[in-house]
Amino acid sequence: MERIKDTYLVSEPSWLVGLRRNDPATIRALYDRHLPSVRQYVLQNSGTTNDAQDVFQEAVTVLWLKVKEGQLVPDSDPGGFLFRVAKNKWLDTVRSAAHKHMKVVHDDRIDAMETDVDDGIEERIVRLRGVYEKLDDKCRAVLDQFYFERKDLATIAQNMGIEEESIRTIKYRCMMKLRAFRKTIAGEENNEAV
Amino acid sequence: MNQGRLDRTRFERIEAYVLGSMSADERALFEQELAGDPALRSELELQRENTLAIELGGMERMLKNVSAEHRTPELDRDVSGTNWKNYLKYAAVVAIVLSGAFWVLTRPSTNERLFAEHFEADPGLPVAMGASTDLAFSDAMVAYKLGDYSEARAKWAALLQADPGNDTLAFYIGSAALAMDDVAAAVPLFENLHAGSAFHDKAQWYLFLAYLKAGDPAKAKTLPIDDSPVYGERARAIKAELE
Numbered sequence: 001m002e003r004i005k006d007t008y009l010v011s012e013p014s015w016l017v018g019l020r021r022n023d024p025a026t027i028r029a030l031y032d033r034h035l036p037s038v039r040q041y042v043l044q045n046s047g048t049t050n051d052a053q054d055v056f057q058e059a060v061t062v063l064w065l066k067v068k069e070g071q072l073v074p075d076s077d078p079g080g081f082l083f084r085v086a087k088n089k090w091l092d093t094v095r096s097a098a099h100k101h102m103k104v105v106h107d108d109r110i111d112a113m114e115t116d117v118d119d120g121i122e123e124r125i126v127r128l129r130g131v132y133e134k135l136d137d138k139c140r141a142v143l144d145q146f147y148f149e150r151k152d153l154a155t156i157a158q159n160m161g162i163e164e165e166s167i168r169t170i171k172y173r174c175m176m177k178l179r180a181f182r183k184t185i186a187g188e189e190n191n192e193a194v
Numbered sequence: 195m196n197q198g199r200l201d202r203t204r205f206e207r208i209e210a211y212v213l214g215s216m217s218a219d220e221r222a223l224f225e226q227e228l229a230g231d232p233a234l235r236s237e238l239e240l241q242r243e244n245t246l247a248i249e250l251g252g253m254e255r256m257l258k259n260v261s262a263e264h265r266t267p268e269l270d271r272d273v274s275g276t277n278w279k280n281y282l283k284y285a286a287v288v289a290i291v292l293s294g295a296f297w298v299l300t301r302p303s304t305n306e307r308l309f310a311e312h313f314e315a316d317p318g319l320p321v322a323m324g325a326s327t328d329l330a331f332s333d334a335m336v337a338y339k340l341g342d343y344s345e346a347r348a349k350w351a352a353l354l355q356a357d358p359g360n361d362t363l364a365f366y367i368g369s370a371a372l373a374m375d376d377v378a379a380a381v382p383l384f385e386n387l388h389a390g391s392a393f394h395d396k397a398q399w400y401l402f403l404a405y406l407k408a409g410d411p412a413k414a415k416t417l418p419i420d421d422s423p424v425y426g427e428r429a430r431a432i433k434a435e436l437e
Binding site for chain 1: 200206213243256257263317332342
């Protein structure tokens, strides 16, 4: 059961609405439509299909975060964005010490593209991952269902065999643990700044 | 950043705003409050970040799954004409033989099997945000309900030291211990629960299972549990199987 119905403008494309709702069908559609061009590029540049999968996965994460933070306009082209991010990530890999022997094939599409994604979003993803890693498995089980899958408390309670009121309390306590962690970090940063 | 405690009502209002589940009126009122309350703005920002971090965790898990669905196998390479498929066949045969031998050597005894079939940890008590005196108990109950029996035991044990006659604590520490296969710790806790306790019948059932787990079915059979309206039928069935 889904808890929240998103309200969105008619003019918004379905991929943008789907990403905002963490919709798996939207993710699959992005893979179906846009992974092949990234795969072709990576294979042409000394990579493997697995390398292509990895950079594409990272690119989708960046796209998703941009959507969540309202940094993409509705008429953005998700395919172009994904290709650009994946390409940059693969070039970073190729240029790294382990891959210096690899040769990069020139692609005209690259020159035409601006590198508009290198705006600190990588650091932001790393920081958010660090917060998520602070949660133990048990908290994740509840919070994932509520905040990511957008299930209501009654459904989560049924799934986990725990009373709804207990799930509500567990959710609150887990979020307070995260809050305490963030406040500790903020305190340390303030102390360093003094 | 607000350094104080955030009560649940305030937390859930911020949550509703972040998730977009407020009505238009509630939203307008909340935004009015935001304009004049820097602490609330700070909490809102923090909660947005934490929610986003949880969503990112879920998204990365989803991406791994979808990526696995789209993974195309790399081309198999036949290394120097080696017929590696035959080696795989032999390896599979050896693995099957070894796993069969392992199963014979390590298969559970009847007692252990019966315990595994019938043991299910008590679901615990509902956890509500009650009086602060219950906070330590319910905090441990949260851990217990989430299967973190070690943490629950440690927290309840500290409370039991201060209140040794508390049958609720004794029962749930025993229950957590049994869930962790620590029969030696669980048995005395269940044995000492007095007949007037609300947990007595449940404790007798878990004691019955604990004796089985400990490899002492004779002692299990002596427990007067056959007439229990809740556990009698299962106990009789186990005893019949032991016969």
